[in-house]
Amino acid sequence: MTAKPKVAFYWLASCGGCEEAVVDLAEDLLGVADAVDIVFWPVALDSKRADVEAMEDGEILAAFVNGAVRTDEQEEMVHLLRRKARVMVAFGSCSHMGGIPGLANLWDKEAIFDRVYRTSPTTDNPDGVVPKTEYASNGHRVTLPGFHDTVRALDQVTTVDYVVPGCAPTPNIIAAAVGALLSGDLPPAGTVLAPDVALCSECDRRDTKPDDLTITEFKRPHQIIADEDTCLLAQGLLCLGPATRAGCGALCIGANMPCTGCFGPTSSVRDHGAKAAGAIASLVGADDPEEIERILSTIPDPIGTFYRYGLPHSLLVRKRQPAGATE
Amino acid sequence: MREPNGTPRIGVYVCHCGTNIASTVDVAAVRDAAESLPGVVLSRDYKYMCSDPGQELIKHDIAEFGLERVVVASCSPCLHEETFRGAVGEGGINPYFFQMVNIREHDSWVHRDIAAATAKANDLIRAAVRRVRFHEPLEPRRVPIDPRVMVVGGGIAGIHAALTLANAGKQVYLVEREPSIGGHMAMFDKTFPTLDCAACILTPKMTQVRAHPNIQIMTMSEVEEVSGFVGDYRVRVKHHPRFVIEDACVGCLECIDACVFRNGKTPDEFNLGLSKRKPIYIPFPQAVPQVVVIDPEACIEFRAGCRKKTCVEVCAERNAIDFQQEVTYDEVTVGAIILATGFQAFEASRLPQYGYGRLDAVYTALEVERLVNASGPTEGSIVLRDGSTPTSIGIIHCIGSRDKNTNEYCSRVCCMYSLKLAHLLKEKTDAEIYEFYIDMRTPGKGFEEFYNRVEEEGVHFIRGKVADVYPEAGNTGRVVLQAEDTLAGMVRKIPVDMVVLATGLEPQPDAEDVRRTFNITCGSGGFFTERHPKLAPVSTFTDGVFLAGACQGPKDIPDTVAQAGAAAAEALALIDAGHIELEPNTAFVVEERCSGCRTCVGMCPFSAISIVDGKAVINEVLCKGCGTCVAACPSGAIRQNLFEDEEIFEEILGVLTHV
Numbered sequence: 001m002t003a004k005p006k007v008a009f010y011w012l013a014s015c016g017g018c019e020e021a022v023v024d025l026a027e028d029l030l031g032v033a034d035a036v037d038i039v040f041w042p043v044a045l046d047s048k049r050a051d052v053e054a055m056e057d058g059e060i061l062a063a064f065v066n067g068a069v070r071t072d073e074q075e076e077m078v079h080l081l082r083r084k085a086r087v088m089v090a091f092g093s094c095s096h097m098g099g100i101p102g103l104a105n106l107w108d109k110e111a112i113f114d115r116v117y118r119t120s121p122t123t124d125n126p127d128g129v130v131p132k133t134e135y136a137s138n139g140h141r142v143t144l145p146g147f148h149d150t151v152r153a154l155d156q157v158t159t160v161d162y163v164v165p166g167c168a169p170t171p172n173i174i175a176a177a178v179g180a181l182l183s184g185d186l187p188p189a190g191t192v193l194a195p196d197v198a199l200c201s202e203c204d205r206r207d208t209k210p211d212d213l214t215i216t217e218f219k220r221p222h223q224i225i226a227d228e229d230t231c232l233l234a235q236g237l238l239c240l241g242p243a244t245r246a247g248c249g250a251l252c253i254g255a256n257m258p259c260t261g262c263f264g265p266t267s268s269v270r271d272h273g274a275k276a277a278g279a280i281a282s283l284v285g286a287d288d289p290e291e292i293e294r295i296l297s298t299i300p301d302p303i304g305t306f307y308r309y310g311l312p313h314s315l316l317v318r319k320r321q322p323a324g325a326t327e
Numbered sequence: 328m329r330e331p332n333g334t335p336r337i338g339v340y341v342c343h344c345g346t347n348i349a350s351t352v353d354v355a356a357v358r359d360a361a362e363s364l365p366g367v368v369l370s371r372d373y374k375y376m377c378s379d380p381g382q383e384l385i386k387h388d389i390a391e392f393g394l395e396r397v398v399v400a401s402c403s404p405c406l407h408e409e410t411f412r413g414a415v416g417e418g419g420i421n422p423y424f425f426q427m428v429n430i431r432e433h434d435s436w437v438h439r440d441i442a443a444a445t446a447k448a449n450d451l452i453r454a455a456v457r458r459v460r461f462h463e464p465l466e467p468r469r470v471p472i473d474p475r476v477m478v479v480g481g482g483i484a485g486i487h488a489a490l491t492l493a494n495a496g497k498q499v500y501l502v503e504r505e506p507s508i509g510g511h512m513a514m515f516d517k518t519f520p521t522l523d524c525a526a527c528i529l530t531p532k533m534t535q536v537r538a539h540p541n542i543q544i545m546t547m548s549e550v551e552e553v554s555g556f557v558g559d560y561r562v563r564v565k566h567h568p569r570f571v572i573e574d575a576c577v578g579c580l581e582c583i584d585a586c587v588f589r590n591g592k593t594p595d596e597f598n599l600g601l602s603k604r605k606p607i608y609i610p611f612p613q614a615v616p617q618v619v620v621i622d623p624e625a626c627i628e629f630r631a632g633c634r635k636k637t638c639v640e641v642c643a644e645r646n647a648i649d650f651q652q653e654v655t656y657d658e659v660t661v662g663a664i665i666l667a668t669g670f671q672a673f674e675a676s677r678l679p680q681y682g683y684g685r686l687d688a689v690y691t692a693l694e695v696e697r698l699v700n701a702s703g704p705t706e707g708s709i710v711l712r713d714g715s716t717p718t719s720i721g722i723i724h725c726i727g728s729r730d731k732n733t734n735e736y737c738s739r740v741c742c743m744y745s746l747k748l749a750h751l752l753k754e755k756t757d758a759e760i761y762e763f764y765i766d767m768r769t770p771g772k773g774f775e776e777f778y779n780r781v782e783e784e785g786v787h788f789i790r791g792k793v794a795d796v797y798p799e800a801g802n803t804g805r806v807v808l809q810a811e812d813t814l815a816g817m818v819r820k821i822p823v824d825m826v827v828l829a830t831g832l833e834p835q836p837d838a839e840d841v842r843r844t845f846n847i848t849c850g851s852g853g854f855f856t857e858r859h860p861k862l863a864p865v866s867t868f869t870d871g872v873f874l875a876g877a878c879q880g881p882k883d884i885p886d887t888v889a890q891a892g893a894a895a896a897e898a899l900a901l902i903d904a905g906h907i908e909l910e911p912n913t914a915f916v917v918e919e920r921c922s923g924c925r926t927c928v929g930m931c932p933f934s935a936i937s938i939v940d941g942k943a944v945i946n947e948v949l950c951k952g953c954g955t956c957v958a959a960c961p962s963g964a965i966r967q968n969l970f971e972d973e974e975i976f977e978e979i980l981g982v983l984t985h986v
Contacts, residue, residue, distance in 0.1 A: 198922030243961035268963025
């Protein structure tokens with residue numbers, strides 16, 4: 001038993017879906033559990049930070065870390081796990097690229113606290129109390145982790161060896177990653193463990209996309225009943241398949257929903273959102289500036305659409321901060 | 328990102344360009360700043376880098392100091408990128424281990440502040456130095472070229488170009504949509520200013536074309552579609568039925584006499600409707616090929632079904648007449664194409680104030696060419712529509728030229744042909760001749776002398792634009808020309824028997840279709856656009872497609888022939904190389920990265936991309952390296968030589984570093 005490699009699972013700023021994804025392995029999970037010793041998995045096992053701290057450096061084979069980094073505690077845990085694990089795996093879109101929590105980079109800590117603790121319609125906080133890192137109560141000192149202005153992906157905090165992409169990673173991708181880890185048959189460090197080609201390559205509807213496609217109105221999924229065999233872009237739905245890494249088996253498209261880009265870009269692309277926006281813009285069927293404006297206005301939330309999973313990982317990282325602002 | 332190829336040794340050269348750069352950019356300071364950049368082992372400034380000593384400097388330094396990359400900061404790459412690549416190549420390293428920085432057009436010429444211009448030069452050089460480290464060795468691509476040439480249009484331009492090429496041993500397809508080659512020149516009587524007989528100088532060339540073993544004439548034919556690319560154009564040619572088998576017809580013309588029509592009833596196109604022809608006819612006596620043609624609109628065999636078929640009877644065993652002929656198509660492959668599609672004369676009825684089509688006395692210049700021609704409808708006699716001979720003639724210049732309501736440009740030939748017609752008409756009728764001109768434009772060899780000669784012959788010149796042509800009171804059959812004589816400062820009303828409208832030259836009515844078929848460009852007037860008005864006057868923006876004659880703009884016969892010769896020479900230079908060297912800065916698909924999403928296909932302005940087996944494929948001969956697909960590829964599967972991501976990012980970082 002002691003010969004079994006040790007693995008850790010940890011979550012940072014995430015929704016818990018990645019944890020679900022591990023459970024989604026279903027009976028394959030038993031195989032994993034047989035093959036490895038799960039030494040740390042707060043969502044499922046009663047193990048503490050101190051247990052990890054007590055381990056030797058490099059004692060853990062692999063740490064699967066999901067979620068983005070937005071607090072001091074998360075950053076500390078990342079550094080701790082990095083020390084203890086020989087292989088650091090960014091698991092899921094948030095640790096890969098910043099994910100949905102990364103959209104918070106359109107604001108900063110002050111603006112977020114103001115919204116969440118003061119001005120949102122459901123807030124009842126007459127004293128305007130906001131979280132503090134330290135608070136004294138009845139002689140007790142209470143602390144909370146510090147909250148960062150900027151949400152970061154895992155590789156913006158520490159060295160990441162592999163990425164298991166997806167929101168959440170699909171079972172086939174997880175199984176393949178775990179298999180590769182256990183067999184030791186691993187690609188070069190830094191690799192995203194999914195095919196390095198865009199999703200259209202594995203989409204059944206690819207050949208229904210016309211060469212000369214132009215779009216005069218972008219549709220949202222609830223506005224039309226999409227044909228189940230035709231390319232969704234050809235139906236005006238904003239599908240990011242052309243700009244997004246394959247590997248999921250076009251699951252969403254199989255459910256007649258467009259790709260939202262959770263696997264991120266291929267390795268050749270520096271800025272996923274910019275590439276996706278560029279590809280979509282090239283379909284706009286107009287030359288007149290006003291008509292172009294009208295067509296583009298049918299895309300309701302461009303940043304939330306094109307940078308849904310990757311604003312922290314983009315070239316811009318975040319909204320501009322005032323000069324002199326510190327992290 | 329890839330690492331730079333080790334840490335290459337970079338040489339930087341800052342050009343003074345005399346004082347063009349040095350007066351605004353502190354070249355010594357720029358040289359010193361460059362020297363401190365990482366990787367730069369040598370930095371020099373020099374008065375003229377493009378000069379032989381300047382290029383020698385580069386070659387020498389590559390050998391002496393082991394330079395592996397070269398940056399030259401001088402003028403626009405449009406001017407001297409080739410020069411310096413050549414020098415770098417001769418110095419012994421790959422020519423593409425070179426980056427050019429434009430500190431003239433982009434810097435010294437557009438700034439006054441020396442400090443700022445110097446700082447900008449430093450930024451631009453820093454960017455180039457960072458970028459050039461990533462340059463990969465490249466080779467120009469070579470593609471073989473088909474040695475055959477197509478000439479489209481069988482006027483004097485097409486004839487001259489075809490003969491030049493054929494005499495050089497090249498096989499030529501000469502495509503003409505009319506039943507005979509010859510074009511407008513075949514209709515002229517004499518040519519200015521030498522008064523050579525047009526037919527006498529043209530028909531020998533037409534005969535040469537017919538007899539030339541290297542020329543295949545395709546009359547009654549039009550280019551339907553062009554695909555492929557320079558060196559390998561596939562041209563689909565549509566042949567309209569002549570209803571006469573060209574190989575069987577011997578040109579005896581007996582069938583014309585035998586036709587059941589005793590007299591012609593159809594307006595003769597070649598005589599501009601001034602005479603009639605039969606349903607079976609030959610366009611003009613010297614037509615090439617010497618083959619009759621049947622007009623199915625006129626022939627009763629087509630309209631009613633003729634029982635006699637006298638033409639067939641007389642043709643007898645030659646059996647050249649074939650009423651069953653249909654449209655056929657040919658596809659030919661050629662390496663280059665010369666467009667010599669000519670012009671159309673301005674339609675004079677568009678200016679109703681001059682009465683063309685309404686007043687019998689009013690003729691266009693081209694009609695008068697036929698009237699004065701010995702083989703024309705009147706056999707050279709000036710007989711008006713009412714049967715009379717004119718004693719007074721008015722010639723009005725600039726019909727459809729130099730007028731914002733029609734064409735703003737000068738048609739170049741009208742002043743001279745008007746003088747010629749004045750001379751010929753004077754000679755034949757001794758009429759009083761009045762030339763109404765705006766400006767007399769005679770800028771050619773022997774032109775001004777010809778003008779003087781015509782003036783001495785007694786032709787009256789009135790400087791003024793005719794406002795109106797109207798019938799003279801009293802039903803005299805004469806018309807009155809009303810114009811303001813701007814030299815005399817008075818309005819003149821001159822009654823004349825005949826009016827000649829010096830109509831200008833316009834693009835062919837289907838020039839736009841031709842432009843699209845051959846993927847070239849038109850200027851605002853509709854004439855085809857040359858690649859460069861001064862330095863590439865017969866080339867187009869489509870490689871391997873050249874221009875000759877009036878399809879590029881109004882011009883006279885000498886200019887047309889000169890241009891046709893130039894176009895033939897350009898085509899020869901292209902095909903005689905046997906292959907074409909193409910810039911290697913093209914885009915390419917990393918096949919395993921391509922998802923087949925088709926985003927690029929519609930984006931390519933050159934239709935160079937297709938999807939083959941689910942992957943994008945770029946035809947590198949068609950690719951012009953514009954980079955559109957590279958930017959558009961949503962998964963980064965398309966890359967471009969000399970514009971790799973890291974090269975561009977390094978360049979950007981280099982520019983921004985000083986900020």
